[in-house]
Amino acid sequence: MIIKVLGSAAGGGFPQVNCNCRNCTHVRAGCPDYSARTQSSLAVSSNGQQWVLFNASPDLRQQLQATPELAPRPADGARSSPISAVVLTNGDVDHIAGLLSLREGVRFTLYAAPRVLSVLAANSIFRVLDPAYVERSGLPLAGATEVLPGLRIEAFAVPGKTALYLEEDEGHATVESGDTLGITVRETATGALFSYVPGCAHVDAALAARLRGAPLVLFDGTFYTDHEMIEQGLSHKSGRRMGHLAISGPQGSMTALAQLGIGRRVFIHINNSNPILGANSPERAAVESAGWEVGFDGMEIRL
Numbered sequence: 001m002i003i004k005v006l007g008s009a010a011g012g013g014f015p016q017v018n019c020n021c022r023n024c025t026h027v028r029a030g031c032p033d034y035s036a037r038t039q040s041s042l043a044v045s046s047n048g049q050q051w052v053l054f055n056a057s058p059d060l061r062q063q064l065q066a067t068p069e070l071a072p073r074p075a076d077g078a079r080s081s082p083i084s085a086v087v088l089t090n091g092d093v094d095h096i097a098g099l100l101s102l103r104e105g106v107r108f109t110l111y112a113a114p115r116v117l118s119v120l121a122a123n124s125i126f127r128v129l130d131p132a133y134v135e136r137s138g139l140p141l142a143g144a145t146e147v148l149p150g151l152r153i154e155a156f157a158v159p160g161k162t163a164l165y166l167e168e169d170e171g172h173a174t175v176e177s178g179d180t181l182g183i184t185v186r187e188t189a190t191g192a193l194f195s196y197v198p199g200c201a202h203v204d205a206a207l208a209a210r211l212r213g214a215p216l217v218l219f220d221g222t223f224y225t226d227h228e229m230i231e232q233g234l235s236h237k238s239g240r241r242m243g244h245l246a247i248s249g250p251q252g253s254m255t256a257l258a259q260l261g262i263g264r265r266v267f268i269h270i271n272n273s274n275p276i277l278g279a280n281s282p283e284r285a286a287v288e289s290a291g292w293e294v295g296f297d298g299m300e301i302r303l
Contacts, residue, residue: 001192001302004042004069007037008296009271010039021232023272038057040095041095043067055096056096056098088111091115109147160201161179161243183195184196196218202251203253212260216264220244220245223273226239248283
């Protein structure tokens with residue numbers, strides 16, 4: 001199984017268009033410790049020919065241009081794409097906007113939680129995804145779904161919150177069961193598997209049980225501390241209020257996942273405020289000392 005990290009940043013990318021934080025300033029200045037990143041997305045294949053995308057970021061066209069494996073093959077005719085399926089883990093703008101880049105008659109199946117599919121159905125702009133080409137399929141929270149020949153996924157609810165644009169009360173973060181999904185991907189021929197959790201508000205008992213003993217987990221690395229956006233003057237909201245568990249601290253993801261016997265652990269969906277973006281920062285050293293890797297655009301993992 002081939003796993004390619006197309007985008008490793010959180011919403012807005014890195015650098016973010018309107019941000020003068022320390023990290024964004026460094027990457028714009030060309031500091032070698034900092035690398036630009038596009039918004040969160042993943043591509044997976046069992047044969048290198050057919051691919052499934054996990055989330056379709058606003059940067060998808062740029063990501064496809066940077067990934068030769070996802071380009072049309074000349075032998076397949078005038079119109080073709082190796083992208084056969086797209087799986088959405090939630091309805092956030094930074095995970096659905098890239099669907100509009102697949103509107104040019106690309107034939108694929110779109111998988112998502114029923115509520116997310118209903119949001120897309122209610123928004124007329126997504127009608128450009130012609131039903132003659134794009135089948136929409138709800139993801140069950142029990143059992144496996146074959147998204148490509150030889151590649152099955154299991155969706156599971158993850159503690160999170162509804163997308164910002166769907167919040168009815170700006171002052172209250174609504175946790176919606178099933179709005180935020182984690183995905184376990186399994187290659188049937190080899191039994192190779194991994195779990196992908198790009199958004200998570202906290203690790204509860206069910207999630208811990210799901211991830212226990214996994215050979216590979218790609219996990220939400222949005223914030224290093226819960227209040228970093230507030231402390232940097234970038235927002236009045238905490239990480240938890242935004243639906244993301246901090247990496248550090250006694251309640252953070254490093255602590256929560258430390259005793260679960262996970263083989264390889266990779267942080268993805270990293271916000272522009274997060275100090276682990278600096279290759280030589282103390283925070284990067286801390287996560288690496290704890291056995292974590294920091295994902296990056298173009299990262300490839302083979303299982």
